[in-house]
Amino acid sequence: MTVISTPNSSAGCVWLTQENFFRLVIFAILLRIILLPFFGHVDVLSEARRIFFWDQQGIYFDDISRNATSIFQLMFYKVLSVFIVDESTLFLHENMRSSTATPIEYFEFVSNDSIFRVLFIIKLPFFVADLVTAWCVYQYCGKNHGARRATVLWLYNPLMLFAVYIFGRFESIPVMFCALSLLALQRERFVLAAVAIGLSINSRELFIFLGPVFVAMMFSRGAAQHSLVSRLVACAIVIFAVAISVQLVSLTGSSLDSFGREVTSIAAEGRVDNLFRFIVGSFLMFPMIYFVVLLYTWNNDAPIKNQAPLMFSLVMVSFFVFSSHTAHYVSWVALFPCLYFARNPLLLKPMLTLFVSWFMYNLSITDLGVFTAFLASPLSMHFAGFPNFPQMYQALGLSQSLDLLTFGRIWGTFFRAALIYLAVQMSLMYWKEIRSINSGART
Amino acid sequence: MIRLLIVLSCCLYSILAMGDASRELTVSNRPGAFGPELKGLKLKELKFDEAGFLKNTSTDGFFTLQGFDLPRGQACNLLLDLEFAQPLFRPAMFEIFWSTSSGAFAESQKARFLVNHQQTIEPTRFILPLCKMYRFSGNLNSPNLQRNITGFRFDFPVNRTVSLKISRFSPLSATELESALTETVNTTVFLEPYEKIPGRGFTSIDVVMAKVFFALEDGLSRLAGDRWFLLFWLTMILICLLLLVRSFVSVTNKSE
Numbered sequence: 286m287t288v289i290s291t292p293n294s295s296a297g298c299v300w301l302t303q304e305n306f307f308r309l310v311i312f313a314i315l316l317r318i319i320l321l322p323f324f325g326h327v328d329v330l331s332e333a334r335r336i337f338f339w340d341q342q343g344i345y346f347d348d349i350s351r352n353a354t355s356i357f358q359l360m361f362y363k364v365l366s367v368f369i370v371d372e373s374t375l376f377l378h379e380n381m382r383s384s385t386a387t388p389i390e391y392f393e394f395v396s397n398d399s400i401f402r403v404l405f406i407i408k409l410p411f412f413v414a415d416l417v418t419a420w421c422v423y424q425y426c427g428k429n430h431g432a433r434r435a436t437v438l439w440l441y442n443p444l445m446l447f448a449v450y451i452f453g454r455f456e457s458i459p460v461m462f463c464a465l466s467l468l469a470l471q472r473e474r475f476v477l478a479a480v481a482i483g484l485s486i487n488s489r490e491l492f493i494f495l496g497p498v499f500v501a502m503m504f505s506r507g508a509a510q511h512s513l514v515s516r517l518v519a520c521a522i523v524i525f526a527v528a529i530s531v532q533l534v535s536l537t538g539s540s541l542d543s544f545g546r547e548v549t550s551i552a553a554e555g556r557v558d559n560l561f562r563f564i565v566g567s568f569l570m571f572p573m574i575y576f577v578v579l580l581y582t583w584n585n586d587a588p589i590k591n592q593a594p595l596m597f598s599l600v601m602v603s604f605f606v607f608s609s610h611t612a613h614y615v616s617w618v619a620l621f622p623c624l625y626f627a628r629n630p631l632l633l634k635p636m637l638t639l640f641v642s643w644f645m646y647n648l649s650i651t652d653l654g655v656f657t658a659f660l661a662s663p664l665s666m667h668f669a670g671f672p673n674f675p676q677m678y679q680a681l682g683l684s685q686s687l688d689l690l691t692f693g694r695i696w697g698t699f700f701r702a703a704l705i706y707l708a709v710q711m712s713l714m715y716w717k718e719i720r721s722i723n724s725g726a727r728t
Numbered sequence: 729m730i731r732l733l734i735v736l737s738c739c740l741y742s743i744l745a746m747g748d749a750s751r752e753l754t755v756s757n758r759p760g761a762f763g764p765e766l767k768g769l770k771l772k773e774l775k776f777d778e779a780g781f782l783k784n785t786s787t788d789g790f791f792t793l794q795g796f797d798l799p800r801g802q803a804c805n806l807l808l809d810l811e812f813a814q815p816l817f818r819p820a821m822f823e824i825f826w827s828t829s830s831g832a833f834a835e836s837q838k839a840r841f842l843v844n845h846q847q848t849i850e851p852t853r854f855i856l857p858l859c860k861m862y863r864f865s866g867n868l869n870s871p872n873l874q875r876n877i878t879g880f881r882f883d884f885p886v887n888r889t890v891s892l893k894i895s896r897f898s899p900l901s902a903t904e905l906e907s908a909l910t911e912t913v914n915t916t917v918f919l920e921p922y923e924k925i926p927g928r929g930f931t932s933i934d935v936v937m938a939k940v941f942f943a944l945e946d947g948l949s950r951l952a953g954d955r956w957f958l959l960f961w962l963t964m965i966l967i968c969l970l971l972l973v974r975s976f977v978s979v980t981n982k983s984e
Binding site: 396401666669 | 817821928944953971972
């Protein structure tokens with residue numbers, strides 16, 4: 286994206302001086318350090334077990350399509366595990382064929398005396414990835430006043446704070462690779478961008494949708510001015526990364542995983558089923574919009590650095606508008622509006638609407654361990670027994686005024702409306718930018 | 729201090745809740761009375777070995793003990809004299825259900841408690857203060873929950889290697905607990921019962937305050953237990969705070 290200053294790009298933010306920016310960054314780090322040891326979902330244990338087994342016994346979970354995430358965590362674990370007392374007690378599991386932890390196993394895990402330091406260590410790679418993403422946002426947006434604003438929004442966006450520091454998942458790692466890819470694309474380093482997006486695809490299953498968009502960009506009219514060789518190499522890297530992700534290529538050279546099971550693909554495991562649940566009429570909404578984005582990208586004559594953030598964000602936004610998903614997944618989308626927020630402070634209100642509606646929507650549809658005091662069970666198991674929002678809603682008799690289902694639907698609608706509004710605003714900014722480039726070229 | 733508070737609260741509760749129902753305790757307080765011949769005892773996927781240890785034969789073993797008819801005030805504490813055949817590999821979660829004169833065992837009448845893996849294999853006395861629980865004590869919001877206790881179900885953890893000898897399994901009133909505490913035993917451990925609280929329980933400020941207080945007290949005392957980590961973590965926080973303060977001080981100096 287070319288950095289173009291708009292008339293109002295620094296309006297309303299005169300207080301965000303270099304000094305205040307520094308303070309806000311330090312305070313954001315402080316907030317993260319405070320949160321790191323206390324919260325976690327059952328999945329924290331499942332993931333930690335897998336990393337432990339890979340480290341200790343060379344057992345590599347090659348059917349999960351999260352190779353890059355695992356390697357990134359393993360690098361930290363190799364160094365930091367010396368500070369974990371009695372790893373076997375914490376992570377050893379009899380049957381790693383089913384490595385996903387049960388709530389009872391999780392309760393035993395969080396009852397360990399050293400749980401706070403363990404959670405701190407487990408979440409450190411996510412914390413680092415989160416800060417690297419903040420750095421990418423600052424660099425990408427031009428290290429100016431707008432960049433400071435975008436970085437602050439990133440650092441305080443509750444989507445990522447929840448996903449990483451409360452829920453305890455690794456969502457910051459695929460987002461970091463995606464941000465690195467955008468930064469490389471902005472600087473026209475296509476091979477580097479391909480490596481980063483390849484790592485992103487292999488960090489989280491559904492980032493796979495960015496792969497074909499990347500390839501379409503490389504063959505778009507806007508890319509024609511760049512070296513064919515570098516574009517072909519970049520495409521080959523991304524196609525290879527996609528092939529690994531869907532198990533068409535095995536990193537271990539075998540069709541069997543470390544336990545002797547047949548390696549399956551994300552489609553066979555049903556991990557993409559949720560894409561087909563939101564059917565409107567006879568249309569599969571997300572696939573339909575996705576193909577529109579692909580066709581538009583392929584046919585686009587805008588420079589790649591301008592195309593990339595919009596096309597990636599449209600894919601992500603349409604996924605969250607038209608699919609069912611859990612609360613922490615939404616953190617994948619937070620990066621893109623932050624990048625545009627650097628140039629348009631008017632995106633703040635829709636972003637705040639998105640955060641509030643996301644929070645209220647997920648409060649109302651919460652399931653085990655998501656958006657409940659359960660997540661504080663590492664601090665004390667008592668929290669696991671506290672009622673969640675839907676139970677309190679019923680107990681307080683609020684359902685007599687507005688039933689919980691309608692309450693959830695209303696907030697779900699606001700959430701989707703905020704996403705669509707953001708997508709439209711980002712698209713308008715993109716077209717304005719392209720018009721400006723074209724008129725500049727003509728003159 | 730915590731023990732004293734527990735004993736005092738149990739005393740107060742037992743005075744308030746003491747019923748006049750006849751007490752028919754079928755489990756003897758005599759050491760060694762807990763065995764295959766015990767009346768009212770039924771085993772499910774558990775078995776006694778020659779040494780009297782109860783061993784899990786699957787991952788879902790439990791025993792039930794029926795034949796009680798106790799007002800809740802007389803069962804405010806559950807005393808368990810346990811001896812483990814081998815140290816636990818990791819903290820083990822046990823579950824205890826209770827049945828009442830109005831119904832059988834149910835998920836809504838259940839407490840979880842954890843036995844720490846660092847417990848040795850020496851015989852240890854565990855005390856589970858059941859009246860700390862919203863569901864059990866029933867004295868907070870729902871007087872209709874105050875039915876007599878008729879039986880207990882004791883679920884083993886999923887860990888197959890757990891093997892334990894029970895030399896005493898006694899529901900006790902607060903005064904009985906006091907006298908039990910004067911008995912000479914190797915180690916006494918007060919366990920913390922964890923329970924699922926229904927939504928309507930949390931509409932009472934009495935329940936919310938007590939539960940949040942217990943949760944925070946429990947959490948902060950655990951955090952204080954890992955001193956090296958606490959020191960490191962507080963140092964990190966202090967560094968950030970110092971950087972923040974310094975940023976303000978340096979600006980003031982510049983302006984001067």
